Amino acid sequence: MNEYVVLSSILFTIGCVGVLTRRNAIVVFMCVELMLNACNLAFVAFARQHGNLDGQIAAFFVMVVAAAEVVIGLAIIMTIFRTRRSASVDDASLLKY
């Protein structure tokens, strides 16, 4: 069971580094999704470890929140792209102008 949690932490770390290094807002979003998925894997693994379903419920809620977050995030990226013609996070460093 330990190996699942180790895999989950490796994926979380990779997602973290991706958020820090990538410049394209959509790829940054994908890395956030990777981190959420890594957490889900840990939840499901611990649910099996402890023999109750609370972990799976938590993973389910994470998925729902991730779906809502992606919808809003991508809409924001689209709005920024429409005014700036760019999806790079550097170009949106000044939110006002």
Place this chain on the structure above:
Amino acid sequence: MAFWILAPLMVVAALGLLFVRKAVHAALLLAVVMISLAVLYAVLEAPFLFAVQIIVYTGAILMLFLFVLMLIGVDASDSVVETIRGQRAMAAVAGLVLGSVLVIGLAQISLGTVVGLDEANNGGNIEALANVLFSRYVFAFEATSALLITAAIGAMVLAHRERLEPKEGQAALAARRFQDYATSGKHPGPLPAPGVYARHNAVDTPALLPDGTASEASVSRVLAARGTVRSAPAMVDDITEVQRQLGVDAASTPETSGKAGATAHTEEEAR
């Protein structure tokens, strides 16, 4: 067993997410990670989450990502310029520290024996999940519905664009077209279709005007810029090839060869 096959695959795909330049490739690598995760959920006795992972994540969320990628432009690749000096190196160090802390910390502890979900899944995983979800987590569930409605309305508000000027009608468009014709002599009608009177009706074959010259307006500017517009001499080769296959002597059909010759001639002139 499935774990030891999928885990290296997932780590490689996730690492690829850090290094690929094109966002579409990143989306495909993320799909690999998510489908592998779904299989791991099935291994971990979570058949409901297995289905939800494939339907919601791989089916809906990744498609949404690809949708936005297509809207923004597939060719939009990541810039390699560092805006903060040493950011990449610092991020790599931070990631290494975080990863090693997590992995070493997990190696120090022992999680004990696995209880397994046989008892909890008694009567079916979905029924058991529903029992927990609609009893202990019912308020969280209701809050989730509020969140989803808020997200849907927010997406609609963000995607909505106010129309600043009235929509141009057909009459106004026609008036503008003839205004252009009066001032600059721009042809008011549609452009000629490719392949008209030519030997071939493909989009890359320019139409022939009544005087035998090729009409540049009939082929797409993109094809012309790429240099893939078929020239008439190439068509002449096709014609002689077809005539050779049919066993028809070119000299015995003066009409056809004459046309082909005229086409080739005008194309050479155009060059």
